[in-house]
Amino acid sequence: MKHGYRKLLVGFAAVMILATTASAAGFSVYGVGARARAMGGAFRAVADDWSAAYWNPAGLAYLQKNELDVTMLVTNPRPAYTPEAPTSYLGWGFNIKGGGERYPDDRMLPFPTFSGFVRVPWVTGLTLGAAIYWAQDVNTIWDLYTIPDNYNATVTLPEQNYRVDLDVWDFHPTLAKELIKDKLSAGVGLSVQRGDLVFRRMYAFANPWGTPYNVPPFDRLLGTMQYKADGFGVGGNAGLLFKVNDQFTVGLTGQTPVTVKLNGYSDMEIIFPTNRGLKEQDTTYSAYFQGGFEADRRPFKMDLELPGALGLGVAYRPDDRWLLAADIAMTFWSQMEEWRFRFEGGGMAFHAKGIEPLTEFTMPMNWDDQFQFSLGAQYQMRENLILRGGYGFDQTAVPDETVLPYLPDYNSRHRLNAGVSLLLNRFELAGQVSGAFSGTRTVTRISDLNRDGQFDNFPGEYKTSQFELLLSTIYRF
Amino acid sequence: MRITAMKAALVTTAVAVLVCTSVLMTGCGQRENPVTPGFAQFAPPYQQPLGFTSLEGNALRDGKSRIISVYTPPGYAKKGEGPPYPVLYLLHDFGYDHKQFEIYGLTTLANDLLAKGEIEPMLIVTVDASNRFGLGMYANSEVCGNYEDLIVPELIRLVEVNFNAHTEGGRQARAIGGLGFGGQAAMSFAIKRSDLFSSASAMNAPLAYAGDGQTTEGLRGFFKYFFVENQVTAGDYSAYAAVRPKELRSITTMLFALAAAYSPNQDLQYLRPWTVRYMIPGFNDIVYFDLPFDHRMYIEEPVWQRWMEHDARTLFAANRHALDSVDVYIDAAQEDQYGFQLQTALFVQDLEVAGTVDYEYHTYTGTAEIPADHESLVGTRLAALLQFHSARLAQPLQPPPIR
Numbered sequence: 064m065k066h067g068y069r070k071l072l073v074g075f076a077a078v079m080i081l082a083t084t085a086s087a088a089g090f091s092v093y094g095v096g097a098r099a100r101a102m103g104g105a106f107r108a109v110a111d112d113w114s115a116a117y118w119n120p121a122g123l124a125y126l127q128k129n130e131l132d133v134t135m136l137v138t139n140p141r142p143a144y145t146p147e148a149p150t151s152y153l154g155w156g157f158n159i160k161g162g163g164e165r166y167p168d169d170r171m172l173p174f175p176t177f178s179g180f181v182r183v184p185w186v187t188g189l190t191l192g193a194a195i196y197w198a199q200d201v202n203t204i205w206d207l208y209t210i211p212d213n214y215n216a217t218v219t220l221p222e223q224n225y226r227v228d229l230d231v232w233d234f235h236p237t238l239a240k241e242l243i244k245d246k247l248s249a250g251v252g253l254s255v256q257r258g259d260l261v262f263r264r265m266y267a268f269a270n271p272w273g274t275p276y277n278v279p280p281f282d283r284l285l286g287t288m289q290y291k292a293d294g295f296g297v298g299g300n301a302g303l304l305f306k307v308n309d310q311f312t313v314g315l316t317g318q319t320p321v322t323v324k325l326n327g328y329s330d331m332e333i334i335f336p337t338n339r340g341l342k343e344q345d346t347t348y349s350a351y352f353q354g355g356f357e358a359d360r361r362p363f364k365m366d367l368e369l370p371g372a373l374g375l376g377v378a379y380r381p382d383d384r385w386l387l388a389a390d391i392a393m394t395f396w397s398q399m400e401e402w403r404f405r406f407e408g409g410g411m412a413f414h415a416k417g418i419e420p421l422t423e424f425t426m427p428m429n430w431d432d433q434f435q436f437s438l439g440a441q442y443q444m445r446e447n448l449i450l451r452g453g454y455g456f457d458q459t460a461v462p463d464e465t466v467l468p469y470l471p472d473y474n475s476r477h478r479l480n481a482g483v484s485l486l487l488n489r490f491e492l493a494g495q496v497s498g499a500f501s502g503t504r505t506v507t508r509i510s511d512l513n514r515d516g517q518f519d520n521f522p523g524e525y526k527t528s529q530f531e532l533l534l535s536t537i538y539r540f
Numbered sequence: 541m542r543i544t545a546m547k548a549a550l551v552t553t554a555v556a557v558l559v560c561t562s563v564l565m566t567g568c569g570q571r572e573n574p575v576t577p578g579f580a581q582f583a584p585p586y587q588q589p590l591g592f593t594s595l596e597g598n599a600l601r602d603g604k605s606r607i608i609s610v611y612t613p614p615g616y617a618k619k620g621e622g623p624p625y626p627v628l629y630l631l632h633d634f635g636y637d638h639k640q641f642e643i644y645g646l647t648t649l650a651n652d653l654l655a656k657g658e659i660e661p662m663l664i665v666t667v668d669a670s671n672r673f674g675l676g677m678y679a680n681s682e683v684c685g686n687y688e689d690l691i692v693p694e695l696i697r698l699v700e701v702n703f704n705a706h707t708e709g710g711r712q713a714r715a716i717g718g719l720g721f722g723g724q725a726a727m728s729f730a731i732k733r734s735d736l737f738s739s740a741s742a743m744n745a746p747l748a749y750a751g752d753g754q755t756t757e758g759l760r761g762f763f764k765y766f767f768v769e770n771q772v773t774a775g776d777y778s779a780y781a782a783v784r785p786k787e788l789r790s791i792t793t794m795l796f797a798l799a800a801a802y803s804p805n806q807d808l809q810y811l812r813p814w815t816v817r818y819m820i821p822g823f824n825d826i827v828y829f830d831l832p833f834d835h836r837m838y839i840e841e842p843v844w845q846r847w848m849e850h851d852a853r854t855l856f857a858a859n860r861h862a863l864d865s866v867d868v869y870i871d872a873a874q875e876d877q878y879g880f881q882l883q884t885a886l887f888v889q890d891l892e893v894a895g896t897v898d899y900e901y902h903t904y905t906g907t908a909e910i911p912a913d914h915e916s917l918v919g920t921r922l923a924a925l926l927q928f929h930s931a932r933l934a935q936p937l938q939p940p941p942i943r
Contacts, residue, residue: 141571162574169570206573 093457093478094118095176095196097134097493097535101482102439103453105388107376108314109439110304112537113178116194116237119302119314119376120250123180123190123239127539130192134176134535141528142167142203144468146521147507159521160209167468168204168223180237188241188248198256199231199369203469207521208265210285215337217354224287227469228261231323231369247305254298258323258367263289264469266424267516268333271417272348281352283516285334288424290404292327292365312378314390320371320398325364329404331411331421332358351415362407370395386441396430396460427512427519433460439480447486451495454479464510466520473525476501482533491537498530594694598685599806599827601820602671608695609638610703611650611664617704624706626713626933627663627699628926629691633720633915634675634797635789638666640719644919653923659930663705667695669722672820674788677801678725679850683827684801691725692733715929717741717869719918720880727852727870727887731862739932741869741925742852744914746880747887749851756882759798759847763833765791772835777813780835784818795831802847803830814840853887860894868899869928871921873912875905880914900928 096114099106106114110122113132143166146159180192206222234257239250266286270277298321305313337354374392381387403425410420439453455478466473482495504525512519595604613625632640646664653659669676669687676687696714699705706713716737718726723745730740751758766772769792772779785793796816805815805828814834819826832843848854856862870888872881881903891897904921906912 143571160573165573166571 093455095134095194096132097482097495097533098441098451098484100497100531100533101451101453101480101493101495102388102441103437103455103478103480104392104435105376105378105390105437105439105453105455107302107316107374107390107392108304108312108378109376109386109388109441110302110314113180113192113194115239115250115302116178116180116192116235116252117196117300119304119316119374120237120239120252120300121248121302121304121314123192123237123250124188124241124248124304126180126182126190129181129540130179131538131540132176132178132194132535134533136174136176136197136531136533138172138174139530140172140203140471141169141530142468142471142473143526143528144205144207144521145524146207147505147523158209159207164524165205165207165468170202172200172202174200186240188244189238190240191236191238193234193236195232195234197230198233198254199229199258201227201229201470203227203471205469207468210334214281214285215334215354217337218334220287223263224265225469226261226263228259229367230259231367232257245306247303249301249303251301252299254296254300254319254321256296256298256321256323256369257293258296258325259293260325260327260365260367261289261291263287266331268418269516271419272351276348276352281336281338284336284418286331287334288329288331290327290329290363290365292325292363294323294325294367296321296323296367296369298369298371310380312380314374314376314378316372316374316376318372320395321369323367323369325367327363328360329363329406329411330358330360332356333413333415333418335415348416357413357415359411359413361409361411364405364407365403367402368398368400370398384443388437388439388441390435390437390439392435392437394433394435394460397432399428399430399460401428402426425513425515426517428465429462429512430460430465431458431462434458449484449486451482451484452480455499457499459504463506463508464512464520466504466506466525468521468525471527473527474501474504489539491535491539493533493535493537495533495535496531497533498528501527590698592690592694594687594689595685598671599683599804599825600672600685600800601823601825602676602685604685606668606690607638608665608667608698609642610699611647612703613654613661613663614651616661619702619704622704624704624708624713625661625663626709626715627665627696627703627705628715628717628929628933629695629726630664630666631678631691631716631718631722631725632666632669632675633718633722634677634794635670636675637668637670641666641922644922646922649919649922650926653926653930658923659926660933662930662933663699663703664926665695665699667691671797671800673785673797673800674793675721675797675801677721677798677850678728679801681801681804682806683804683829687801692729692736696736711736711738713738713933715739715741715933717743717925717929718745719743720745720914723747724852727868728850728855730866730868731852731855731859734862734864734866737866739867739869739929740863741928742884743871743918743921743925744873744876744880744884745852745870746878746883747870748853748883749848750853751883752886755885756879758883760832760839760844761879762791762795763837763839766795766831766833767837774837775835777835781813796829798847799831799843800827800829802850803832803843804828805830812840814843853883853890856887856890856894861896863891863894863897863899866897867928867932868897869902869925870899871902871904871924873906873914873917874903875911876914878914 094100094104095117099114106118110119113130115122143164145164146161174197176196178194183189204223205225208224234255235252237252241248266288267283268286270282298319300318302316335351335355338352372394376390378388405423410422412420435457437455441451443449457476459475461472476499478499480497484493506522509522510519589605589607591605676684678687680686680688700707714737716726723742727742730737749759770783785796814831830843832840872884888901891899904912
């Protein structure tokens with residue numbers, strides 16, 4: 064027994080030490096459930112607890128008992144960004160703070176999850192229930208921007224000049240039915256997704272006032288923008304679980320895209336420059352060169368396009384103690400083409416002469432489809448003690464042209480995972496830790512894909528580290 | 541074997557301890573961001589429109605308020621708050637304004653070179669010397685205004701009053717350079733006012749207006765294009781007299797700019813067929829200046845001689861020792877569509893013959909994709925020019941010791 068505990072502790076320590084860099088691809092919170100995450104996400108052909116609602120709803124058909132689950136995932140993201148001078152010149156607007164590696168507002172982020180599934184006693188092989196989990200999350204606050212002294216030395220920007228706080232909850236009612244006894248099951252789930260967004264960034268207005276008022280650094284007028292919105296979207300997922308024989312199982316899953324329709328309000332502000340010479344030119348535009356602000360607030364709408372996905376998993380049980388699994392999946396992040404904010408009420412309007420109302424703002428994303436690969440193993444060490452481990456590879460979805468410090472998919476990554484379950488009567492206490500590693504990503508060219516005068520990426524070096532701890536309690540009855 | 545609650549608690553505690561240790565190892569506290577004002581690369585040069593008395597009342601009705609652009613190195617200390625900086629004055633070409641060197645990434649380049657230690661801190665000043673014909677040619681003119689005075693002494697005085705420029709250093713703290721006609725003017729200033737500048741540079745500049753009659757005809761080679769561009773037959777006076785400036789960078793407009801600057805004729809004492817009567821758009825004013833060729837394409841020698849008074853080679857011939865105390869940098873694109881490299885070569889021959897001038901002469905060629913024309917590769921040449929001047933401006937200039 065003592066020998067077993069020692070192995071357990073050594074296993075955990077190894078994972079902790081290897082846990083150096085990680086983060087979810089795109090915006091996704093990578094997977095749910097202690098068992099599934101401990102196996103690196105190789106769970107589509109296993110799907111033997113409530114988290115099947117996420118991984119493969121067909122697996123719910125084989126639940127032996129009703130389940131209630133409460134899970135808490137805590138992540139500790141540690142992104143770092145070292146700004147570099149771009150090779151092209153976009154004017155004063157690219158005035159990112161330098162001086163070395165920069166960090167966001169470091170925080171531990173909790174993600175609670177709840178679920179309940181019951182076997183329907185009067186229909187053989189039917190299970191239904193619901194789970195609530197965090198499907199997507201971005202939570203970063205950065206102090207990246209500084210105003211050039213020559214533009215307006217009297218203004219101090221708030222330190223939180225770049226912020227993305229995007230939370231997408233998934234309320235996921237699911238049902239599953241065994242179609243062929245001990246052979247084939249199917250499941251479908253409904254994704255009712257609730258999204259909340261807070262987004263803040265800098266904006267550069269084109270100076271409309273002509274010569275000499277539009278000479279650099281006044282060729283663009285500094286602006287800030289902030290968006291707050293929430294909304295809902297509906298999608299679904301479905302899966303099949305096919306037991307080839309007593310040892311092999313194959314799982315096939317699909318997730319529909321979800322469009323979360325966000326509604327909210329946006330605030331924009333122009334920070335006017337100060338320049339003695341231009342102020343004294345004449346009275347036409349002098350008011351705009353004495354510093355000061357002008358602000359507007361408008362309702363806006365935005366469709367947050369979240370991707371669909373396809374997955375395939377296989378599981379192999381060589382004996383009663385071991386379970387081996389492998390998954391591949393493709394998440395279609397190419398659906399994330401842009402963030403388009405559409406202003407209502409005539410658009411963002413300002414009294415400053417010549418500045419046209421802004422009816423929409425588009426931030427190109429141009430993300431790529433993302434490939435994932437997972438390997439997992441489970442070992443029943445004792446009757447009531449199960450150990451799990453897993454490896455996963457997540458391709459990055461973000462191209463160089465749109466990589467940004469405040470959207471945390473910095474690079475492709477390798478994940479290492481480990482977990483343990485203790486079965487105590489009707490309770491399963493499960494713990495899981497994970498980490499990942501990836502190389503430093505260097506972006507050398509600044510881009511403005513839609514030629515709107517706003518740069519779409521931040522050149523520099525990106526790296527991230529993330530450690531995750533998950534604790535779960537499942538009650539079976 | 542059955543696991544007791546005690547043992548389960550033991551495992552849970554051990555896991556918790558390991559987790560906490562790992563979190564502490566990887567770090568969970570707030571990391572400190574570096575304290576920095578930002579990338580100096582993206583801090584733009586100081587821009588300030590200033591009224592120049594040199595341009596007051598100019599007959600062309602161009603504004604006297606001109607923007608000066610001053611590159612200040614990162615950490616620039618204002619006047620009285622730190623050691624003063626030497627100054628490089630860069631003169632832009634025909635058809636451009638003070639922003640021309642920014643097209644070639646001057647600010648970014650200067651900061652990069654500074655960060656690599658390849659140049660020392662200095663101020664780099666450009667001024668808008670354009671007019672409605674494209675350039676005042678840095679000459680004093682009854683038509684255009686006094687663009688020569690605008691640079692010397694007015695710009696220098698304004699910079700040295702308003703910026704932390706080293707005034708004690710005198711000529712050792714000043715350099716002048718330029719591109720195209722700006723380079724021609726820079727070399728002329730260096731010849732005429734070697735007491736003010738310790739180094740001078742000219743990039744792709746017409747430094748021998750008259751050419752040599754063999755390799756190049758100099759500016760006289762452009763006269764025929766006046767007829768070609770405007771489809772004027774030699775001898776057709778009415779067509780010749782009706783020609784007006786075309787688009788900004790055409791040969792015709794360049795010749796008008798040169799004539800307005802070098803051969804104004806406002807007093808009308810010598811009104812001739814080759815005198816241009818030019819009504820300023822939007823005004824009723826008419827200005828008069830002479831072209832150095834008539835409608836038959838014949839050179840008008842008296843007018844041409846007035847142009848030659850501004851020719852760098854002529855100026856140097858009149859004072860062979862003018863550049864003895866000035867370090868000179870010249871480069872020339874070998875596929876310059878204006879053929880200025882041929883004029884440059886003649887000027888360099890004169891420097892060589894004089895034997896008393898410390899100069900560097902560089903020629904460069906392009907590639908099949910990017911030929912080395914008048915403007916195409918200037919950005920890649922600018923670094924060498926900045927390094928040349930930086931090495932000759934004493935750095936950093938400290939206040940004189942207390943005696």
